[in-house]
Amino acid sequence: MKIINKSDLKSLKRSVDQGTEEQRKTVQEIIAQVKQQGDKAVKEYTERFDKAKLDALKVTKGEFEQAYDSLDGEFVEILKEAAKNITAFHEKQRSTSWFDSSEDGTILGQKITPIDAAGVYVPGGTAAYPSSVFMNVIPAQVAGVKKIVMVTPPDEDGNVPDGVLLAAHILGVEDVYKVGGAQAIAALAYGTETIPAVDKITGPGNVFVALAKREVFGDVDIDMIAGPSEIAVLADETARASEIAADLLSQAEHDARSSSVLVTNSEPLAQSVQKEVQSQLDRLPRADIARQSVEDYGMIVLCETWDEAVDTINEIAPEHLEVVTEDPFQELGKIKHAGAIFLGPYSSEPVGDYFAGPNHVLPTNGTARFSSPLNVDDFTKKSSVISYSRQALENNVDKIARFARLEGLEAHARAVETRKERWK
Amino acid sequence: MKIINKSDLKSLKRSVDQGTEEQRKTVQEIIAQVKQQGDKAVKEYTERFDKAKLDALKVTKGEFEQAYDSLDGEFVEILKEAAKNITAFHEKQRSTSWFDSSEDGTILGQKITPIDAAGVYVPGGTAAYPSSVFMNVIPAQVAGVKKIVMVTPPDEDGNVPDGVLLAAHILGVEDVYKVGGAQAIAALAYGTETIPAVDKITGPGNVFVALAKREVFGDVDIDMIAGPSEIAVLADETARASEIAADLLSQAEHDARSSSVLVTNSEPLAQSVQKEVQSQLDRLPRADIARQSVEDYGMIVLCETWDEAVDTINEIAPEHLEVVTEDPFQELGKIKHAGAIFLGPYSSEPVGDYFAGPNHVLPTNGTARFSSPLNVDDFTKKSSVISYSRQALENNVDKIARFARLEGLEAHARAVETRKERWK
Known part of the structure; x- marks a missing residue:
């Protein structure tokens, strides 16, 4: 897994498969x-x-x-x-x-x-x-x-x-x-x-x-058209390299186009995760898929400062985000875009895939900027309800009619004005 | 505006303009x-x-x-x-x-x-x-x-x-x-x-x-791709024909492809609305557009029973729905699909277009079956948050690993199992 300085990083966006x-x-x-x-x-x-x-x-x-x-x-x-x-x-x-x-x-x-x-x-x-x-x-x-x-x-x-x-x-x-x-x-x-x-x-x-x-x-x-799975880990020097590497590989094994990214401000962590990924990779049954994914879409982004690391996460807007720091809750308010946010060393990403409760259908490929995990609201819809009283219409009918006429819609104005018959 | 018996009614769905x-x-x-x-x-x-x-x-x-x-x-x-x-x-x-x-x-x-x-x-x-x-x-x-x-x-x-x-x-x-x-x-x-x-x-x-x-x-x-504007009015014999006709025409003037439909169980109302539409139409500045719309997409659906009238509304799933009955709130629970529901004689549809407060960007062409008015949630997104404790992971790690292996994902299982090192 390559280590890249944040300043050398190009866009992480992958093209969506639109079909032939x-x-x-x-x-x-x-x-x-x-x-x-x-x-x-x-x-x-x-x-x-x-x-x-x-x-x-x-x-x-x-x-x-x-x-x-x-x-x-x-x-x-x-x-x-x-x-x-x-x-x-x-x-x-x-x-x-x-x-x-x-x-x-x-x-x-x-x-x-x-x-x-x-x-x-x-x-x-x-x-x-x-x-x-x-x-x-x-x-x-x-x-x-x-x-x-x-x-x-x-x-x-x-x-x-x-x-x-x-x-x-x-x-x-x-x-x-x-x-x-x-x-x-x-x-x-x-x-x-x-x-x-x-x-x-x-x-x-x-x-x-x-x-x-x-x-x-x-x-x-x-629902959204799903792209390949992604994980980003935001970690400082307190994180354990073996755990980070294992979590990165859990997404890499999904698909050769899956993406696993570590973002950190710690060079020692970057180097030990790099080594751990290599050694764990060889022992995986789906090593071929995971290796391809790590080579093509895996990387460790090394940042100068912690703020830069947080900004990088918001640029990526990852499907899954792990925050592994001394006090991960402190970072929560800074995270603007991520499908699911896993806090702390025990919140390994697969915990959310099967068992914890939140949904594993999540926005991929940067769409966490504007999309949400699959949720109950996705299976409901809203209807506005308007019950205007006679008093309310009397108070406002002339304003509504004037607004309608400004937009050139005379029948709209007449529709509300017809009601004036009722209090003539 | 033609009067059609519910039993003779075909689908009201219009084709969406997909462009050439x-x-x-x-x-x-x-x-x-x-x-x-x-x-x-x-x-x-x-x-x-x-x-x-x-x-x-x-x-x-x-x-x-x-x-x-x-x-x-x-x-x-x-x-x-x-x-x-x-x-x-x-x-x-x-x-x-x-x-x-x-x-x-x-x-x-x-x-x-x-x-x-x-x-x-x-x-x-x-x-x-x-x-x-x-x-x-x-x-x-x-x-x-x-x-x-x-x-x-x-x-x-x-x-x-x-x-x-x-x-x-x-x-x-x-x-x-x-x-x-x-x-x-x-x-x-x-x-x-x-x-x-x-x-x-x-x-x-x-x-x-x-x-x-x-x-x-x-x-x-x-947001959704909007189709031409629509209104459906669900009314019984207590409604005033002049008001219903004016509200139907307020949508008909939008566009020659707009749709205005009255659904009722009252034959006298059906007939007087038909007459009123004709007489009000001729006096509109946008009469040409409204006439075309009424001819092509306007109709009065006459139902045998009130329940049949309510069912017809749910089949149409209209963008705008007016309910004009003695006690319109009683009908609210029966309405399953509508973008905005206007209750009672004073809630003329244009009240909602400009002034009352609810949004006028609404689902058209039957999409109220699964879509909502434009709303605040449309400009936000959700992120799931998962903070698993050591205790929770100890209790559940073996179950999660087993679930992962059943789905053939060994690296998922190992990711959670790596944490066992922490309490060995």
Whole structure:
């Protein structure tokens, strides 16, 4: 992992994978077919892309039970405890409707309503991601979303991973469908004979999934398009190099395009972390991926002063930030942009991936400047409420009409003035 | 305005203007040029599209003062009162950071931070829209956004409307630039020598502005792409036809593609509103636009029962909804999807456009199913905060490591396990 002086640092921004023109066309074609032909198209694409020939798309009760029995009881308990922690955290995020009443009889307010239906995409591949199920479904459930529809690609035998089914089962999600890729996003956006249409789609996926989400955006809502995982560690000389290195590598193993950055004002720490990364790297099962990631997107940024180090973090606006200093809470107010902030030596980043409670769906690639972790508000929407009293309208009708006329909108002025008939 | 029985009603959804392939290419070219050449490109496009040859892009102090003097004092007071009402409403929307501490020493929380810089697009054209300035700028100011940058296209003489400058002046916005179209969006997204880059762009515009916002989305945040204005009125036999008709027409005058819909279970009301619309329409200065809108997108939906009428409203998910019944508050809990809900006969829709306080930037074209009025939260973002104690990590490290290994992520497991050294 290279050490770079802050003064030599260029932009850390990575380009987002927008897909090729051909990939975009493929995705548009898939969406059009699913819109038109429903289940028939979904099954054909599943056979073509996932090599699975399915009679039924929906996961059966028997399959849920089998998944439950296949994993040992101790692990089931760990999953349940994680779900409990995640639910407890998200319950604190709930917003409430409010009203404000004036003496003239006017009531103004904001009503919060859950969306009707949410769709969750759970990626397939070699590993099963029960944590993805929890992190996407729980905020929707806490928000009060009644209908939750999950999709995940099957393997060649038409099966989906036990861990995913178990996680869905623990949360009481019954609408799980064996479909992935752009065809899954199309099915969620427009519905088929079997798969219900939803109002918002969340969850990560490959480039086809990301392109399909961009295509259907507007007809339904989507979460942010996720980029590769990132960690930045802000540490001073009190940090332990072995721990910092281990945490940097925990993100590097995700993806060859993941980014791991240490920002420090301590040259001794910079050097010992560099050594530790090298030695720990070789002993990792996913060493090839992690090595590539460290070489291409890993670095140690050495700053002249602590303030410069803090500024560097705000420039990066990292997905995950660890603050490892004598008194990390003192730094919290200075951190303006980060998806999740882990304070102190025991708050190793994986604590937040699975267990502590906060969401692991976080803004990547500098979008923490303007985006938030997935949260309960993402599954609700607001309506303004306006109840004007007769008194309020009498007091203000002429002002409102004048304002409307200045903007050239005569019918607006007349609409409020019509009410004058009532007190003539 | 046609009367349709609910049972004969097809979907009310209108297609969103996605622009032509040529328009998209033009917009991409403009963005690339502004990115590369900054102010030079901005001025060239302004000369080409707006016919204005500008030396300086920024509005001067003198121009603000001139705008202030050009409008009479009484109108200035109306604007100030509107700004006060809008500020008061949005101040109630403020979310606060929170923390939760456990007995084992763990602290979990959610930190709210304003975005650094917001950009507001104010459309040009024949009318000046000071209300647009208020509705986009005030939520950002209340959120605590330090840098607010406004752009608006100049006329051929290089001037921008007095009403817009006055509104900006009242709010203390000094960064106002004479630029519109896709070139304005590109300048806000990437910055030029003169125009500062921002993190989020809001405000309505023509198809080029909308396409440019879609293009830069991801590099910066944007608000929703707005469609034509809509009103739905849910009324029973107690409503006055003249008032309902006037309110329907207040939206119809906006745009030939605006939509005005009455939903009722009262046939006498349906018929008298139909007559009133006809007679009021002919007397409007913008009668041509309103007539086209009423013909193409206006209708009266006659329902068999009141429940069916309420369901119809939730299917439409209108931008503006008026509820005109004996006891409109009783209906509030049944309304699931609407941008703004106006209750009772005195809450004519224009009351909310300018004066009452809630925002007039609202979700259109059925997106109230999943979107909200522009609000203070749109200009802030959340960061999760996780401070795990040694005790908490000791209690949970083995569970977290096991969860990580089930997902195939060994470096995640080792990262937390490294901390065991501390209590060995």
